[in-house]
Amino acid sequence: MVKAVARRMESLVTLVDFVREFLDAEKVSEEAAFDIDLVIEELFTNLVRHGRGSGDIEVELSRAPGEVRILIRAAEASPFDPTAAPRVNPNLPMEQRRAGGLGIHFVRQLCSVFRYEWTDGIGTTLVVMGVNG
């Protein structure tokens, strides 16, 4: 399933509905669905807030035995690689924490594959997440 949404935060509601439709159709467990929902939101909001491009963001979801694959494509003037985001130290005391960077930290914790490539002005992020069945 593929869905293109406008590159703005208001599109998140549409994206959530699209993801839910896919997860229900594929009978993904609620536990895995939560994590998939989280990863897609974090990658989408990262692009909306910090990306260097314009135009729609396309999300493609597919199911294979034991996994869900997520492809996110967006036009970017130059590479905007989420896999290169600085690592977060989750062991710092609260006073030294900043809120930024946690989203990509969650993605790293939840996926088995996290890759990015940029070709001809299109950035593509691939995430693979394990699911039962």
Added chain:
Amino acid sequence: MLELQVDAGGVVRLQGRLDASESDRALETLQKLAGPLTIECSGLDYISSAGISVIMQTWKRLNGQGSSMKLVGLTPRVRNVFGFAGLDKVLDIE
């Protein structure tokens, strides 16, 4: 969709999804509240880093004022997200 209800005694009830589309509204409400606060999360189905940021900012503000905040009633999935962030060890979570 997030429902946010402020009860007497500094209790805030969160229901639904605290995601990036709702985080500004949640922070705006929480910023107006004096501590100590109890955030009741048994109806909170989902939280993302945007929601975690709201909780962190609220904790920091209250802590800076010499007050406190605790989270109660988290579902296992929502609690997992706090765990990913390493916040389950530093926040007051019941």
